[in-house]
Amino acid sequence: MANILRELQERLPADAAITEVKFEGSQIILYTKNKDFFATCEPVIKGIVRQLKKRVEVRPDISITVDAEQTKKIIKELVPEEAGIKEIYFEPELGKVVIEATKPGLIIGKGGETYRKIKTQTNWLPKIERAPALQSDIVRAVRGLLHSEIDYRKKFLNKVGQKIATALDLSDKPNEWFRISFLGSGRQVGRSCILAQTKHSNVLMDCGIWPGVDEPPYLDAPELHMDALDAVIVSHSHLDHVGYLPTLYKNGFTGPNYVTEPARDLNVLLCLDYIDVCQKNGRDPPYNKKDVERMVKHSVSLGYGEVSDIAPNLRLTMQPASHLLGSALSHLHVGDGLHNLLYTGDFKYGPTRLFDPAFTDFSRVETVIMESTYGMPQDTMPNRQDVEANFMKYVMTAMERKGKVIIPSFAVGRSQETMAILAAHSFPYPVYLDGMVYDATAIHTAYPEYLSRYLQREILHHGKNPFVSEVFHKVSPKERAGIIDSADPCVVIATSGMLIGGPAMEYLRAWSQDDKNLLLFVGYQAEGTPGRRIQKGQRELPIHESGKTRVMPIRMQIETVHGMTGHSSRTQLVNFIQRLPGRPERVILNHGEPRACASLAKDLHRLFRVETVAPRNLDVLRLR
Numbered sequence: 034m035a036n037i038l039r040e041l042q043e044r045l046p047a048d049a050a051i052t053e054v055k056f057e058g059s060q061i062i063l064y065t066k067n068k069d070f071f072a073t074c075e076p077v078i079k080g081i082v083r084q085l086k087k088r089v090e091v092r093p094d095i096s097i098t099v100d101a102e103q104t105k106k107i108i109k110e111l112v113p114e115e116a117g118i119k120e121i122y123f124e125p126e127l128g129k130v131v132i133e134a135t136k137p138g139l140i141i142g143k144g145g146e147t148y149r150k151i152k153t154q155t156n157w158l159p160k161i162e163r164a165p166a167l168q169s170d171i172v173r174a175v176r177g178l179l180h181s182e183i184d185y186r187k188k189f190l191n192k193v194g195q196k197i198a199t200a201l202d203l204s205d206k207p208n209e210w211f212r213i214s215f216l217g218s219g220r221q222v223g224r225s226c227i228l229a230q231t232k233h234s235n236v237l238m239d240c241g242i243w244p245g246v247d248e249p250p251y252l253d254a255p256e257l258h259m260d261a262l263d264a265v266i267v268s269h270s271h272l273d274h275v276g277y278l279p280t281l282y283k284n285g286f287t288g289p290n291y292v293t294e295p296a297r298d299l300n301v302l303l304c305l306d307y308i309d310v311c312q313k314n315g316r317d318p319p320y321n322k323k324d325v326e327r328m329v330k331h332s333v334s335l336g337y338g339e340v341s342d343i344a345p346n347l348r349l350t351m352q353p354a355s356h357l358l359g360s361a362l363s364h365l366h367v368g369d370g371l372h373n374l375l376y377t378g379d380f381k382y383g384p385t386r387l388f389d390p391a392f393t394d395f396s397r398v399e400t401v402i403m404e405s406t407y408g409m410p411q412d413t414m415p416n417r418q419d420v421e422a423n424f425m426k427y428v429m430t431a432m433e434r435k436g437k438v439i440i441p442s443f444a445v446g447r448s449q450e451t452m453a454i455l456a457a458h459s460f461p462y463p464v465y466l467d468g469m470v471y472d473a474t475a476i477h478t479a480y481p482e483y484l485s486r487y488l489q490r491e492i493l494h495h496g497k498n499p500f501v502s503e504v505f506h507k508v509s510p511k512e513r514a515g516i517i518d519s520a521d522p523c524v525v526i527a528t529s530g531m532l533i534g535g536p537a538m539e540y541l542r543a544w545s546q547d548d549k550n551l552l553l554f555v556g557y558q559a560e561g562t563p564g565r566r567i568q569k570g571q572r573e574l575p576i577h578e579s580g581k582t583r584v585m586p587i588r589m590q591i592e593t594v595h596g597m598t599g600h601s602s603r604t605q606l607v608n609f610i611q612r613l614p615g616r617p618e619r620v621i622l623n624h625g626e627p628r629a630c631a632s633l634a635k636d637l638h639r640l641f642r643v644e645t646v647a648p649r650n651l652d653v654l655r656l657r
């Protein structure tokens with residue numbers, strides 16, 4: 034650590050007037066008392082960043098900042114009205130003024146001009162946040178929590194940074210080995226959790242539950258010492274990847290979890306809902322709301338392509354996985370060129386309405402850990418146009434015969450994909466969003482820069498946001514009965530995605546007898562769930578009502594649209610490996626049924642002559 038600071042000092046101008054130097058994760062923060070240096074430091078800092086390969090940010094010492102009222106006045110004069118400023122508040126501990134607006138681009142201005150003027154006229158560092166187009170309680174709560182915990186977070190991030198930097202000074206003791214342990218997701222779709230270890234570091238990739246079965250990952254594996262754990266990387270916001278993470282914080286973990294901003298917010302939605310579902314089913318949830326807050330308090334958000342030291346000898350870069358909003362492929366650079374590991378999490382190597390195909394342009398990858406959900410040779414999917422045409426045909430036919438359509442869906446992912454398709458086809462009938470679907474959608478409107486390039490253009494430049502289309506209506510539990518009783522044709526998108534309870538079941542109960550109506554599956558139905566049984570042809574469903582069980586006949590039309598998934602098809606999995614630059618030495622298959630992992634391992638070996646392996650849980654693999 035001392036080394037880095039000394040090098041930094043040598044490169045700064047003599048009159049920089051630095052009053053404080055702090056780590057913030059892998060970033061170095063300098064506080065200055067010199068107004069001119071604060072205003073003009075950009076080129077100097079850029080040079081230092083290039084030389085030191087460390088991110089450096091300069092912030093004002095509180096003594097040089099203009100007072101709050103005056104600052105607000107200056108900002109309002111500089112920023113055009115159309116920017117839609119919602120709020121201006123201060124984080125004096127960090128020398129920042131936070132400006133929340135509906136059009137953040139207008140605060141930055143052409144070539145960053147407005148931003149620079151705010152900075153030089155107020156001596157505050159502006160931090161610009163997008164106000165979601167749909168009101169989101171979660172986004173508000175998360176940003177509010179991080180704001181109220183600034184003091185704690187400053188200390189926490191400094192501690193994290195010091196630990197990483199101290200260990201960088203260990204670089205004269207080279208790292209000789211690298212290995213991974215499967216604490217979950219070995220030959221199963223569920224509880225993703227992989228431990229990556231070097232001599233000096235321990236990092237978990239994901240920490241999920243096994244939905245349906247509710248089993249946690251093998252955190253009791255002897256090689257995992259919780260007090261030595263440096264960090265957790267979160268690939269995306271599904272319970273089988275993040276659902277157990279709050280338990281680590283409940284049990285005293287105080288290290289960082291690395292996550293994209295939208296995934297950080299979606300994680301909260303998901304984990305709070307999991308607590309709720311456990312309680313409704315009469316089970317004790319493994320953690321409570323406070324533990325979810327602890328997870329947020331210890332989150333460190335990374336943007337796609339941002340390189341960050343996260344532990345001694347480990348450098349993380351997240352890239353788009355195109356599975357969900359904010360989902361990430363995690364690239365770990367180990368040691369000084371010792372090894373490069375790519376952990377895909379769940380990913381889609383193909384276009385969807387929401388995202389461009391997953392990123393492949395890595396500079397080096399020796400080992401890939403790849404999901405295998407659709408790893409069987411028969412897991413093919415029709416092309417996108419046919420998928421959408423099929424979907425629209427089913428829905429429109431039901432509308433024309435004055436029927437109602439139920440689309441059971443996960444709140445995050447398939448729901449928004451379905452909405453984007455309906456909006457793109459200017460769907461003329463009302464679409465009701467029930468359960469968490471609306472809340473998840475609102476989070477999407479806070480982070481449009483994580484969507485496909487096409488959607489970004491539509492939303493940011495043409496003002497056409499599919500999620501705010503008038504066709505969509507939020508349904509509160511109180512309004513549900515009214516919609517169920519109404520005679521007009523409509524579409525309902527509701528949780529749960531596999532008909533394990535949730536509002537979707539209430540609509541099904543009311544509408545299942547009428548053959549004008551349609552139950553349309555768009556997502557994966559796991560073996561053993563009511564959704565899967567109906568999909569396979571069962572037309573009677575046992576349901577529990579006021580303490581009794583009765584059999585509910587189903588006479589409505591049942592259809593499935595294949596190919597709307599956010600996972601890669603078998604062909605896309607193979608193409609992804611082919612598209613990686615250079616050929617990886619080794620491909621490890623996880624997150625699939627045993628036969629899918631094994632089949633994919635066999636064929637990838639045959640096709641590319643690479644070492645392949647489908648580990649079981651608790652298997653340990655040495656990669657270097």
Ligand SMILES: [Zn+2]
Nearest residue numbers: 269271356379
């Ligand atoms: Zn997933």
